[in-house]
Amino acid sequence: MIVFDQVQKSYQVGDRAIPALHPTDMRIDAGEVFGIVGHSGAGKSTLVRLINLLERPTGGRILVDGEDITRYNPQELRAFRRKVGMIFQHFNLLSSKTVADNIAFPMKLAGVYGKTEIRDRVEELLARVGLTDHAHKFPSQLSGGQKQRVGIARALACRPSILLCDEATSALDPQTTQSVLKLLADINRELGLTVVLITHEMDVVRRVCDRVAVMDAGRVVELGPVSEVFLHPQHPTTRDFVFESENIDHRELQQDLQKTEGRILRLTFKGEATYQPLLGSVARTSGVDFSILSGRIDHIKDTPYGQLTLSLVGGDLAAAMREFEAADVHVEVLR
Amino acid sequence: MDALLSNVDWVEIGWASWDTLVMVGLSLLFSVLIGLPIGVLLFLTGKRQLLEQPVAYAILSFVVNVLRSVPFIILLIVMIPFTVMLIGTSLGVAGAIPPLVAGGAPFFARLVETSLREVDRGIIEATQAMGATVRQIIFGALLPEALPGIIAGITVTAITLVSYAAMSGVIGGGGLGDLAIRFGYQRFQTDVMVITVALLVIFVQVLQMLGDRLVLYFSRK
Numbered sequence: 001m002i003v004f005d006q007v008q009k010s011y012q013v014g015d016r017a018i019p020a021l022h023p024t025d026m027r028i029d030a031g032e033v034f035g036i037v038g039h040s041g042a043g044k045s046t047l048v049r050l051i052n053l054l055e056r057p058t059g060g061r062i063l064v065d066g067e068d069i070t071r072y073n074p075q076e077l078r079a080f081r082r083k084v085g086m087i088f089q090h091f092n093l094l095s096s097k098t099v100a101d102n103i104a105f106p107m108k109l110a111g112v113y114g115k116t117e118i119r120d121r122v123e124e125l126l127a128r129v130g131l132t133d134h135a136h137k138f139p140s141q142l143s144g145g146q147k148q149r150v151g152i153a154r155a156l157a158c159r160p161s162i163l164l165c166d167e168a169t170s171a172l173d174p175q176t177t178q179s180v181l182k183l184l185a186d187i188n189r190e191l192g193l194t195v196v197l198i199t200h201e202m203d204v205v206r207r208v209c210d211r212v213a214v215m216d217a218g219r220v221v222e223l224g225p226v227s228e229v230f231l232h233p234q235h236p237t238t239r240d241f242v243f244e245s246e247n248i249d250h251r252e253l254q255q256d257l258q259k260t261e262g263r264i265l266r267l268t269f270k271g272e273a274t275y276q277p278l279l280g281s282v283a284r285t286s287g288v289d290f291s292i293l294s295g296r297i298d299h300i301k302d303t304p305y306g307q308l309t310l311s312l313v314g315g316d317l318a319a320a321m322r323e324f325e326a327a328d329v330h331v332e333v334l335r
Numbered sequence: 336m337d338a339l340l341s342n343v344d345w346v347e348i349g350w351a352s353w354d355t356l357v358m359v360g361l362s363l364l365f366s367v368l369i370g371l372p373i374g375v376l377l378f379l380t381g382k383r384q385l386l387e388q389p390v391a392y393a394i395l396s397f398v399v400n401v402l403r404s405v406p407f408i409i410l411l412i413v414m415i416p417f418t419v420m421l422i423g424t425s426l427g428v429a430g431a432i433p434p435l436v437a438g439g440a441p442f443f444a445r446l447v448e449t450s451l452r453e454v455d456r457g458i459i460e461a462t463q464a465m466g467a468t469v470r471q472i473i474f475g476a477l478l479p480e481a482l483p484g485i486i487a488g489i490t491v492t493a494i495t496l497v498s499y500a501a502m503s504g505v506i507g508g509g510g511l512g513d514l515a516i517r518f519g520y521q522r523f524q525t526d527v528m529v530i531t532v533a534l535l536v537i538f539v540q541v542l543q544m545l546g547d548r549l550v551l552y553f554s555r556k
Contacts, residue, residue: 052464081466092461095555096479106465109475138555158465 002028002051002162002194007060009046020046022218023060028196030065030161033188035205035226036198037241038215044198047215048164051196052084053077064162082110085155089167091147093139099150100126100135106157125153129183145176152183156191163187165197169204181208185301202245206230206300214238227300231268231307231330246296253309256293257335262313264293265321268330269306279308282323287315309334342524347514352534354428355510358500359538362432363493366439370492371485373399373440374447375473381448385459385469402441407499410438411506431500431508438499443492450484451477483554490546494539501535511535 004026010017021043028034038044049055050062053069061068069080093102103122107113113121126132129149139147148168155163165184169177185208188195199205205212205226212229214222216237222229233239257264269276274297283290290310297306312320324331377395380388405413414434418425421433454477462476478485504512511531519528 054460054464078466078468081464084464086461086464088457088461090455090457092455092457094458094476094480096482096553105462105475109462109465109467109471140555164464 003063035209035212043218085160286320362435370440370443373444377448378451399441431503446488
């Protein structure tokens with residue numbers, strides 16, 4: 001478990017202190033995939049680097065499994081860092097070392113592993129990330145997705161309990177992003193390690209994260225389970241991110257709404273409710289007529305969800321709303 | 336042909352070439368041995384680097400700049416007392432080496448600093464995140480990653496030392512430069528001058544080719 005206790009960070013520029021992270025309290029549970037989403041410059045990159053002290057906080061305490069890591073001496077800090085893997089947007093592999101040597105590198109640095117132990121572990125990791133045939137290639141001979149797989153294998157070499165991902169998929173194409181995210185999710189599930197992932201893409205959060213913190217201008221403005229934050233965004237920044245990821249042009253939607261008659265509702269289905277043939281039966285029993293203005297059915301991590309914007313005309317509206325709610329559907333009246 | 340090169344004593348040319356080779360080889364070796372750690376220190380103590388030390392950097396940088404801004408011909412003369420103290424003579428092949436190193440080492444140190452700066456900061460960060468010590472970062476990541484640049488730097492330094500070594504002929508340094516000055520210049524033996532210059536050109540060409548090949552071999556980008 002990682003606990004932020006009034007952690008803050010500012011940079012000294014001349015005689016002015018520029019805040020990068022305002023005092024922040026936060027808890028990241030062991031074994032969860034925790035997303036941090038924000039625009040560039042929002043402070044998420046600083047936040048993730050505080051966890052392995054690549055950046056030192058200018059105030060507050062950071063507790064990892066109950067220990068205040070900001071009080072570690074250099075030797076303790078190095079030992080701690082070996083238990084925290086990190087992967088990067090631009091991979092940061094050593095171009096002078098082969099794939100196998102890159103993966104072996106952190107183990108060699110640790111100085112506690114024997115030769116055969118390193119060799120076996122590298123082989124195991126290569127198989128895990130599907131790069132056994134590429135062991136003796138150099139990073140420049142690999143595609144972006146393969147490079148990130150090497151990065152992941154390297155980060156896992158010393159069997160860390162925390163994996164930090166710094167925009168790990170931002171330099172990859174959509175298909176490669178998919179496969180890398182799937183790998184991260186698998187690793188999280190199989191090894192039970194805590195994953196902290198920063199990104200500017202809400203879609204990445206939706207696919208793999210359990211909980212998410214939304215950052216804006218050095219502050220965490222919203223934090224909660226992904227389904228909560230994603231389906232019912234509160235803060236304007238969060239809304240921007242969600243709409244962006246759904247390709248919704250907000251103004252266009254408003255114009256569409258003005259053209260329609262009747263009540264406008266937004267229904268949110270989650271889990272099993274997503275697959276129920278609810279609309280038809282509600283329309284029959286309550287006598288309302290509906291037209292669908294917009295809709296989307298997708299997954300949040302492994303949970304299916306649907307979100308429909310409807311306009312309802314005639315019939316018994318109150319009864320319809322009661323029926324929706326009885327079926328565990330979240331109803332929001334837009335007009 | 337014999338008439339055209341009537342003054343050329345090939346045995347003399349052979350020995351002079353060998354002397355130049357020895358002067359360049361030894362001074363290059365010492366320039367690298369001294370310049371490499373200075374270059375690494377320059378890099379590490381520089382702004383926003385691992386061991387940022389503004390005062391240490393300023394001092395080191397000043398010394399390097401002074402040595403580099405003194406024209407080599409002056410350095411040759413200024414170094415004479417020091418060379419006599421160190422080697423016992425300021426003449427011949429041995430006497431030329433201290434001033435050559437004094438000129439070559441700071442030059443090479445700057446090239447090392449530059450090639451270390453070319454290493455992606457992300458690689459340093461990643462190595463730090465693995466729990467590496469500063470020593471491990473230098474020897475495990477920085478130097479291997481900068482190797483092609485450092486080899487290119489060695490090539491440039493070697494070529495500079497060839498011309499410096501020739502220049503040391505002015506103060507009796509030995510080698511092809513000595514030959515060119517004593518025979519080609521002072522005795523107006525143009526044919527000796529042409530041969531020595533041609534040999535120097537060939538020497539530089541071979542060095543550059545060799546360096547380029549090594550850089551290519553070690554480049555994995």
